[in-house]
Amino acid sequence: MPSRIPSGPMAIAISAHQLAVTFAGRGKKAAVKALLPLDLEVAAGAIVGVLGPNGSGKTTLLRALAGLQRPTSGTVEVLGEPPDRKSLVQRVAYQSEGALPMAVLSAPEYLAFLGAELGLANSESDRRAKNLLDRLELTHAGSRRIRTFSTGMCKRLALAGALIADPEVLLLDEPTAGLDPFGTATVMEILRERVNQGGAILMASHHLLEVEEICSEVLLLHNGAVKARGTLEDLLATDDRALVVRGLDDDGMQQLANDAKTRGGEVVRIERPRDHLFALFRRLGRSRDDTKVGPKR
Amino acid sequence: MSMSWPSVWRGPAGLTFRLCLRTSAAPTTIALFIALIANVASEPDLINGSPAAAATPWLTLPLLVVAVACCLCAAHAWPTFALRQPGADTVRRLERSPFGGRGAVIAGALLAQLALSVPLAIGLSAWLDAPNHARRHYEVVAPEQPVLQGKGTNVTFRIEGKPTVDAIWMRPRASLPTGDGATEVTITADGERLASTPIAFSESGALMRVAIQPQPLSQFTLTQTAGSVPLYFAPNTVTAVGAADLPTWANSLLLALIATWTSAITLTIAALIGLGTGWATLATAICCLQFVQWIGNTGPIANALLAVMRGQWLL
Numbered sequence: 014m015p016s017r018i019p020s021g022p023m024a025i026a027i028s029a030h031q032l033a034v035t036f037a038g039r040g041k042k043a044a045v046k047a048l049l050p051l052d053l054e055v056a057a058g059a060i061v062g063v064l065g066p067n068g069s070g071k072t073t074l075l076r077a078l079a080g081l082q083r084p085t086s087g088t089v090e091v092l093g094e095p096p097d098r099k100s101l102v103q104r105v106a107y108q109s110e111g112a113l114p115m116a117v118l119s120a121p122e123y124l125a126f127l128g129a130e131l132g133l134a135n136s137e138s139d140r141r142a143k144n145l146l147d148r149l150e151l152t153h154a155g156s157r158r159i160r161t162f163s164t165g166m167c168k169r170l171a172l173a174g175a176l177i178a179d180p181e182v183l184l185l186d187e188p189t190a191g192l193d194p195f196g197t198a199t200v201m202e203i204l205r206e207r208v209n210q211g212g213a214i215l216m217a218s219h220h221l222l223e224v225e226e227i228c229s230e231v232l233l234l235h236n237g238a239v240k241a242r243g244t245l246e247d248l249l250a251t252d253d254r255a256l257v258v259r260g261l262d263d264d265g266m267q268q269l270a271n272d273a274k275t276r277g278g279e280v281v282r283i284e285r286p287r288d289h290l291f292a293l294f295r296r297l298g299r300s301r302d303d304t305k306v307g308p309k310r
Numbered sequence: 311m312s313m314s315w316p317s318v319w320r321g322p323a324g325l326t327f328r329l330c331l332r333t334s335a336a337p338t339t340i341a342l343f344i345a346l347i348a349n350v351a352s353e354p355d356l357i358n359g360s361p362a363a364a365a366t367p368w369l370t371l372p373l374l375v376v377a378v379a380c381c382l383c384a385a386h387a388w389p390t391f392a393l394r395q396p397g398a399d400t401v402r403r404l405e406r407s408p409f410g411g412r413g414a415v416i417a418g419a420l421l422a423q424l425a426l427s428v429p430l431a432i433g434l435s436a437w438l439d440a441p442n443h444a445r446r447h448y449e450v451v452a453p454e455q456p457v458l459q460g461k462g463t464n465v466t467f468r469i470e471g472k473p474t475v476d477a478i479w480m481r482p483r484a485s486l487p488t489g490d491g492a493t494e495v496t497i498t499a500d501g502e503r504l505a506s507t508p509i510a511f512s513e514s515g516a517l518m519r520v521a522i523q524p525q526p527l528s529q530f531t532l533t534q535t536a537g538s539v540p541l542y543f544a545p546n547t548v549t550a551v552g553a554a555d556l557p558t559w560a561n562s563l564l565l566a567l568i569a570t571w572t573s574a575i576t577l578t579i580a581a582l583i584g585l586g587t588g589w590a591t592l593a594t595a596i597c598c599l600q601f602v603q604w605i606g607n608t609g610p611i612a613n614a615l616l617a618v619m620r621g622q623w624l625l
Contacts, residue, residue: 117329
């Protein structure tokens with residue numbers, strides 16, 4: 014991805030200043046303040062997770078940044094331009110949470126349509142589509158229509174659609190919802206690659222573990238208001254310190270615990286560290302069919 | 311895979327065209343079989359021994375199904391045609407034009423309808439043994455009182471443009487006779503008789519086709535020579551038939567083009583309705599609009615189909 018985001022460690026890909034969205038009421042229905050004024054900056058090379066319960070304003074925020082929702086007040090700039098500029102359609106991708114359009118198409122047809130709409134040359138569009146379908150393990154779907162796809166396949170195709178134009182900014186609304194662990198791992202791997210190449214990603218998600226694993230910063234929304242924001246290190250830091258040791262037997266561990274007590278510390282628990290489930294699934298993906306996957310020794 | 315599709319197939323118009331063909335082919339085939347069976351089963355009264363000339367309204371069914379299917383397919387496939395359609399945000403971002411790509415989608419749907427309607431129209435006229443050639447029908451201008459009600463009375467009709475004519479068709483309304491015998495009429499132009507024998511009318515609404523020597527004609531006169539049945543030539547009951555043979559396949563092509571007109575109106579109205587309604591309401595509106603134009607006969611298609619079957623040039 015040849016990044017056109019201005020170079021430099023703090024190049025800003027997305028910025029919003031006092032961005033607010035209110036849905037006007039109709040008849041007896043009162044107006045809904047979907048997003049209270051918020052400031053936001055996402056730097057190139059960052060993945061920012063947007064967290065919050067249902068109805069907290071995550072989708073509204075992403076739609077406003079994608080130029081699909083006109084802000085009631087405030088300003089938004091993506092790659093230095095207002096988000097509804099036609100010139101940004103190729104450079105900024107938005108993956109919505111809902112179903113894919115034109116579900117009567119096959120996956121290659123859908124990507125060819127997106128490529129044409131985004132102004133890609135046919136050969137380039139087809140090359141990228143083939144790569145993305147391979148990478149997201151959708152090649153086997155062949156000419157099957159999208160409406161016969163599973164939820165996970167639809168999600169993967171939606172991400173392929175978002176990536177077809179090789180955008181600099183990705184706005185993703187729950188990109189891993191409904192995906193199996195393999196799919197989730199693939200998606201996260203792709204997202205990591207994008208940011209390593211200088212892309213900027215803003216993703217809304219309910220999957221806290223994934224956000225914790227992949228996002229450099231988080232934005233916590235509740236009822237349209239920002240309740241917390243910052244890097245995970247800042248937000249999740251405690252005064253506790255942990256000591257991780259390797260190679261001691263049980264007696265050695267007990268002596269170490271006693272030593273900690275004599276120095277005024279408190280041993281909270283002694284546990285055997287274990288891998289994350291993601292790691293197990295990664296090993297499963299690499300294993301041969303006839304081998305079992307067990308703990309990593 | 312998509313690897314060989316040219317650009318024109320990938321955009322909204324090409325995509326809609328392909329989807330409409332794919333979706334409409336099966337229901338159209340079924341409708342065609344139903345129409346043919348129903349047409350035979352309804353035993354239409356043959357006119358001059360021709361089943362095509364006596365075509366029942368059932369024959370409009372496959373053409374109607376093509377029109378409805380293409381409209382529904384286009385409106386359903388394109389997410390911005392109605393509110394709250396899946397994937398509308400994706401398409402809305404790509405299509406920032408005021409019409410959101412609907413114009414191209416309508417064009418694609420109409421092309422698909424045309425592609426399916428042309429073979430249908432040609433096939434129907436061939437299967438039902440419609441005339442091999444179509445003739446142009448010229449409207450004639452009648453005088454204020456186009457009535458024959460006594461021996462020696464006459465009515466003169468004018469034809470605009472002095473075309474070459476080789477037949478005159480008449481279907482006058484007859485009143486109660488005042489005496490015995492059918493009314494006999496001669497046809498003359500510039501004092502010359504166009505038909506060697508008088509034409510006899512005895513019942514109301516009977517169609518008389520009078521063959522004449524092909525000749526350029528700017529007017530002709532009907533003169534009552536005998537009989538006691540008063541005849542009234544209402545508008546559109548007298549037609550001059552052109553001498554030139556025109557190909558039936560071209561006439562069928564015109565029929566298919568006329569058939570797309572109703573869909574163009576339907577989809578244009580649907581695009582406006584869809585700005586404020588969901589898919590279910592929109593689909594109902596599309597079906598109603600097509601139904602009214604075809605079966606309700608507010609559109610031109612039913613008459614056009616019958617005209618093709620009877621060998622009448624549509625232009």
